[in-house]
Amino acid sequence: MSTIKKIHKAEYRPIADLVTYSPMPTRQLEQIDPFIFLNHHGFQTYPPHNNGLPFGPHPHRGMETVTFILEGDIMHLDSSGGESVIGPGGVQYMTAGSGLIHSEVSSSEFKEKGGDLEILQLWLNLPAKLKMTKPVYVGLQEDEITNFKLDDGKVKVQQLFGNWNDAKGAFEASFPLNMSTIYLQEGGKFQKTIPAGENIFFYVVRGELKVNGQEVPYRNLVEFETGEVNLEVQAGSDSILILGHAKPFNEPIVAQGPFVMNTVEQIQEAYDDYQNGKFGTWSH
Template sequence: MRTVKRVHPAFRDDIGDLVTRRPVPGPAIGHVGAFLFLNHHGPQSYPPNNRGLPFGPHPHRGFETVTFILEGELAHTDSAGHSSIIRAGGIQWMTAGSGIVHAEVSPADFKRDGGPMEILQLWVNLPARLKMAAPRYVGAQAEAIPSVTADGATVHLISGEHAGAKGVIESLTGVFLSWVEIEAGGSVTFAGLEGRDVFLYCARGMFHVEDAAVAHFHLAELTPGDSVTITATEPTLFLFGHAAPIDEPIVAHGPFVMNSEAEIRQAFQDYQAGKFGVAEIVEA
């Protein structure tokens, strides 16, 4: 069984009026295997006639972004021709691959009416053989995401398999990703973790792994092992994922994650030359 090796707090790093916390990278942890970066935006409530989210068109190359919309709405547009508005409980999975420009903003009705907003965005690394893969995007509303409920826990399956159910996304690298809601007194066990990098972040409430408590806005770094059991004594929501190790150099600069400085320079050159295309902002 895996246990908690260390708990890492998410540090505040607000973006304008957007409340933002980041557990990784942090002072004591650079990444969790393939899981490179997590921004936890909110929870907060926007008033009517707000400016919405500030993420206008920007580029990426060399990795994937997975965005969990816990509350509110998120409008996505990218230079590969994809667009969608995903509501609470839905997800967005974007493979930047060889290069993409995307915008993630609040739709017009949210800016007009306001409301609660809480969004998590996770960056997932790609191995060298896939860093220049064709960009792709999948947006899924809550009703399209399979879930498994047992022992007071509901596992919302984004990718991979659990208890006979399969996630809505087919990961290029076999990544398992889920978000989990546990009632007070509930528990869930995940197995098949031997040799995998495990990502476990508490977004709401508090969970326990054996005797170790992990409160909201904290990342749990786990010891090696084949399984982990997570329990809760209060309503709790957390992200859980695991991935095969990528034993390659990680060179990150701004919106690009590659294997060398030369590849980072090339990414900037390609973007500045217009090779990533253009994304228009969704207003409807």
């Protein structure tokens, strides 16, 4: 019997001239606790002398972001002192925690020269006990991220969080989390068992995969039944997959704009604190 519950096609939600698709949240799928939001920007090609990414300074509290740069780059700046330009194959991990202001824009070089762009951002919830933790930012280039091969080299795994095949993730997660970016050549395949009690985040970025016997094209998110899941994945064409799994928090969630908290009162407090300068100042 298939362990797949439903396959969710990402909805088209452009942001200015930025091609954007999102499989979650939608009316059909609110979240896969603790994975709460995904934006898939691109694939698109920017001309020379472009405006780049439109994400100027904005606040966050109570959640984390994992940003996957497949093509193009992101220049990150934040009010806690984090700063970097991450290029293709790199990943950014930011814990907003108690609150910060950050911007995610294209480098001056990308805006001047143009080029291909494909970037995904996944939001992770934080458990109630960590919502007001200190903000942290880490950006790693492709060559700084743990990776290993499967299936005679046809499958490359970037291990971001947790362990797989004795490979330790490049980032230290705030809570127990396993996450990988998986690059599959046509015909490449792998198996992985996800323990019962953990929720699975499975999003096909590029290509087409056969997942436990079902075809899943790109820009689709697979929702699995609860219980232990034995994944069998094979690529019908060159593909990229984001695979994560973690135990759900099973806590109330109130999300409004850039804030993800447990109560409406905490959301109001976040807005008040932001307006009163408690998220730091923006001097960039």
